[in-house]
Amino acid sequence: xxxxxxxxxxxxxxxxxxxxxxxxxxxxxxxxxxxxxxxxxxxxxxxxxxxxxxxxxxxxxxxxxxxxxxxxxxxxxxxxxxxxxxxxxxxxxxxxxxxxxxxxxxxxxxxxxxxxxxxxxxxxxxxxxxxxxxxxxxxxxxxxxxxxxxxxxxxxxxxxxxxxxxxxxxxxxxxxxxxxxxxxxxxxxxxxxxxxxxxxxxxxxxxxxxxxxxxxxxxxxx
Numbered sequence: 001x002x003x004x005x006x007x008x009x010x011x012x013x014x015x016x017x018x019x020x021x022x023x024x025x026x027x028x029x030x031x032x033x034x035x036x037x038x039x040x041x042x043x044x045x046x047x048x049x050x051x052x053x054x055x056x057x058x059x060x061x062x063x064x065x066x067x068x069x070x071x072x073x074x075x076x077x078x079x080x081x082x083x084x085x086x087x088x089x090x091x092x093x094x095x096x097x098x099x100x101x102x103x104x105x106x107x108x109x110x111x112x113x114x115x116x117x118x119x120x121x122x123x124x125x126x127x128x129x130x131x132x133x134x135x136x137x138x139x140x141x142x143x144x145x146x147x148x149x150x151x152x153x154x155x156x157x158x159x160x161x162x163x164x165x166x167x168x169x170x171x172x173x174x175x176x177x178x179x180x181x182x183x184x185x186x187x188x189x190x191x192x193x194x195x196x197x198x199x200x201x202x203x204x205x206x207x208x209x210x211x212x213x214x215x216x217x218x219x220x221x222x
Contacts, residue, residue, distance in 0.1 A: 023059025033060060035145050038180050038187035040222045042207050049190050050075070050151055051085070057147060058089040061118045069147040070136035072122040074155055079121050086119060087111035127157030129172055137183045146183060151190035169214035173221040191218065 010016060019034030033039075033056075043049045050073065061067050076082035084095045091111040093103040103111065120139060126132050129150060136148045150156065160168040180187050193207035209219035 020060055021063060022056055023063060033147075033186055035184045035186050036181045038176055038189065038222065040209055040212070040218055041188055041190045042193050042209065042212060044196075044204070044207060045192060053149065053151065053188055053190065054082075054086055055089050057119075057149070058086060060147070061114075062090075064145075065118070066143060066145050067118060067147055068139065068141065068144045069119045069149065070122055070139055071119060071149045071151075072124070072126070072132050072136075073149065073151045074124045075152065077124070082121070083112065083115060083119075086115045090114055128159060129153075129156055130175060132156070133176065133179050133187065137179065137185065140183055140185065146185040148185055148187045149190070150188070153189050153191040165214045166217070170217045170221075173217055177221060 017034075018028075019032035019037070021028050021032060031039075041049050041053055057067075057069050061069070071082070073082055076085070087108060088095050088103075088111075091103045091107050093107065094100055095108070096102060122132055122135055126135055132150055133148055136146065140146045158168065158172070163171070176187055176189070179185070191212050193211040194213045196204050196207055196211055198204050209222060210216055212218040
């Protein structure tokens with residue numbers, strides 16, 4: 001009976017709820033961000049995975065100040081460089097001098113204050129996915145929606161023991177799912193694909209979750 005009533009409520013509310021808007025009208029029909037879920041982000045090295053994800057987080061933060069983001073991004077080192085990238089996306093101006101007018105010191109100060117009130121960085125000494133996510137969850141705050149970014153997955157320390165890679169990926173992604181649901185958080189995992197060879201036309205196919213090392217669990221569980 002309770003399930004029936006819940007289903008009826010969803011029907012009368014217009015169907016299954018979508019997540020938060022990405023801030024891009026062309027993306028929203030295909031992808032929105034809901035808590036209790038996780039996302040895998042992949043693409044060729046240097047194709048802009050991290051830049052796109054940073055822009056998405058800034059968009060989410062601008063729409064709703066209830067978001068708090070815990071970042072693990074050792075490739076953005078020192079951390080000040082990552083802060084600057086996020087400030088540029090917030091201010092919509094470059095940090096350094098160049099052909100485009102750079103942000104003023106006042107604009108930098110306002111942008112940095114905005115970023116630092118919504119983003120925190122996890123220690124790079126933490127290595128395993130479990131350790132990182134559980135540490136991030138300690139920063140969860142009532143009334144806040146927590147976003148957790150592990151970028152990239154390939155730099156993490158994976159303690160497989162005697163498991164093969166396929167079984168390990170299945171186990172750890174199930175744990176990520178449980179942690180995201182229990183904490184009502186959203187987790188983004190940035191994963192480099194395995195080497196993709198050119199086809200007969202000389203082009204490389206667009207990477208999909210099936211191209212990630214560790215089997216199709218990336219596709220099935222995301």
